[in-house]
Amino acid sequence: MTTTETATPSGNAPAVPDESTRAALDAAIATVRAGEQRWAELGLRDRVDLLGRVHAAVAAQAEQWVAAAVRAKDLDPDSPLAGEEWLSGPYCTLSALSALQHTLTAVAQGRSPIETQRFGTAPGGRVAVPVLPTSRYEYLLLHGFSADVWMKPGLSASDVRANAGLGALTPTSTGGVGLVLGAGNITSIAPLDVLYELVAHNRVVVLKLNPTMDELLPVYTAAFAPLIELGLLAVVTGAGDVGSYLAQHPGFSHVHITGSAVTHDVIVWGPGPEGAARRAAGTPVLGKPITSELGGVSPIIVVPGEWSAADLRFQAQHVATQRLHNGGYNCIAGQVVVLSSEWPQREAFVEELRRALAQAPERAPWYPGSCDRVAAAGAAYGRADRLGQGGGRLLVDARNGVDASAIETTEYFSPVLGIVDVPGTGQAFLDAAVAHANTALVGTLGANLIVAPATLKELGSGFDEALARLEYGCIAVNAWTGLGFLAAGAPWGAFPGHTLADVQSGIGVVHNAFLLEDAERTIVRGPFRPFPRSVLGGELSLSPKPPWFVSARSARRTGQLLTQFAAKPSWAKLPRIFASAFRA
Structure with a gap:
């Protein structure tokens, strides 16, 4: 769960935004809709270059990103806990951008992005795809840790390799304009959701920030300027009335939410007893597909x-x-x-x-x-x-x-x-x-x-x-x-x-x-x-x-050093990272 200020779970529909706010939101949607064609015309190698520019912009904003997150969360900037903001903010965003560049480069060359991975097996005949570590750097920095993706039963190794790539396999087939209703807790969630919409689904995006993340707006605007300048992304703010207006807007082909199941259900079925009745009848008020990450126990x-x-x-x-x-x-x-x-x-x-x-x-x-x-x-x-x-x-x-x-x-x-x-x-x-x-x-x-x-x-x-x-x-x-x-x-x-x-x-x-x-x-x-x-x-x-x-105890400095490494990997940076990590 992360509360997304999009609808009112209590049963009363949120107020409608005023006319000037609606006009600004409509303009943002129109800008991104125009950018959809530019995204369709952008070849995979050009997309790799674009993600590289985003990577550089995120790296340049890393200090400001963490400073804004620390202010939003009322943290002491010198506390070891500030290390959480380095790792769960710019660090994992930079890591994702690098990995996506690798994937698009492979597909552009006619290769599977997992061509070199050595698959394992899991119970039920499942194919197991190693996703950590995937480089000598990761092997050293996260020594002793690993991650494997267990694919659904019935898939062969050749199926898995051939199908890897999703929207990158058909880059000219765009998915319309997507709405991302951003999370309010971890600062990389909304950016990573935006990147996935663009690359995996070929959807250009309007990102609506959770109010708890409004402090990050200037950082996001600068870090993702290469996408915004091409009309591939617009970032908007606002409370529940804005989120509700956007979710029901006919200009969107898809909605993605990181939030609570309660908020999800209000978006899909509507609030109060009427929403409960629609849910029972299987007649959602939301007339478009929705994906979601909603937490749990x-x-x-x-x-x-x-x-x-x-x-x-x-x-x-x-x-x-x-x-x-x-x-x-x-x-x-x-x-x-x-x-x-x-x-x-x-x-x-x-x-x-x-x-x-x-x-x-x-x-x-x-x-x-x-x-x-x-x-x-x-x-x-x-x-x-x-x-x-x-x-x-x-x-x-x-x-x-x-x-x-x-x-x-x-x-x-x-x-x-x-x-x-x-x-x-x-x-x-x-x-x-x-x-x-x-x-x-x-x-x-x-x-x-x-x-x-x-x-x-x-x-x-x-x-x-x-x-x-x-x-x-x-x-x-x-x-x-x-x-x-x-x-x-x-x-x-x-x-x-x-x-x-x-x-x-x-x-x-x-x-x-x-x-x-x-x-x-x-x-x-x-x-x-x-x-x-x-x-x-x-x-x-x-x-x-x-x-x-x-x-x-050394989490803040280690997180900072890891982020600097993700911005520009180098063997020369490893000793300082290890020295800091061993002071934990």
Whole structure:
């Protein structure tokens, strides 16, 4: 979930924009509609050059981008937490632009963008496409981390290679004008959605910013000036009345939203009882296709094993990061920890988790409505632990007969974390946890699993078979699904199969810089232990505490250095990055 100020879920339609605002919006749509023909006439090699100019413009705006994000989120610019804004803003945008240039170059040369990848296999005969690492740079910078895209069952390796490219395979067939209703939490979401519309679907775009991102308007305007100057993109601002007017505007052929399922349903069916009636009848008020990324309640499945005290402490910090990154305002934030009721170390882990949540750096509750959502969780769970300064973080222990339905079906989009348990150990626990995540939790965007290497070895093929039954669009093993968001080549979206009437975490994917067709899910893997304990434990990983951890002391500098590297890669830049990362 990210609240998109587009419609009023309470049942009352938002006000209509005034005449001058409507005229300005109509003019923006007309400008972009004229740009559609220019996009159709722009050959693939020219598109590569254009993306290169965008890459240079984003790099030039990186400092201003982060400064604006820090202001919007009321962060101390010198805080290590500012590293989040480097990584989830200009860094991943630059990475995506580079990957898209690679893809378009390959297609322009008559090659598949995944021609050189060595495919693997996954349960059910699925083709597995490696999307991280894809270069020696990535291999070193993210040593020990990997990501593979599991394609839908029934596709052959030759099918996968031949179909990669999507709209780039037919660049002159444009998709009209698309509306992107931007997210309000992560600053790269809207730009990445725009790029995907352009390249994957050949749609020119009007981007409507969420009001929380208005601070970024000058940065976006400068960073994406090469697209704006050609009439391929227009960026507009406004509240719910503007979003509603645009969504219903006949000038758009498609809508993409990153937001909440509630807002999505109001756009598709209309507000109030009339909207509910249309939904029941299957007669949407929105007369055009819509794709979406809508968040949900993400599980963190902790597979029982024999852990050291250092393991318990590190993985508790890992879970705290999954909840508290960006203040807890992430569609992919972990919300429900699933433990084994038979794990001897479960209470020791809960105590470490309580400590990690309490000791994580404080930050202002900057996202609108956060305090109200925390209060609602506190009202539902009066015995929740209130942690951090002022008790603004909640740890809800929904075990031992406590009704877990609220924590499992409400995306709190705030620093609220729950704990539930299921019985069993080994494969029995894993199977029960997967079934619980599939049936009890709302949404299918991302799921996380934490499992010690020895336990993973004991589970053998049963582990991947369990992953195949876990119906989420991104699954992270000893990592956080946020890395799947950062990985340019990984498709990002809900597990396929949702409908307008039961949208869950959304329909369709974005990012997906290799333009894979018919991806089912992304599997991200990382080290259970950080370096040097990883090596001592038999894992081939040189990764220290990852820079996205909220407890990483050098995160701001590491994020800045990584962004500078993404702007202009060079072997000479690596030593400074490693030196900063190892000070985390």
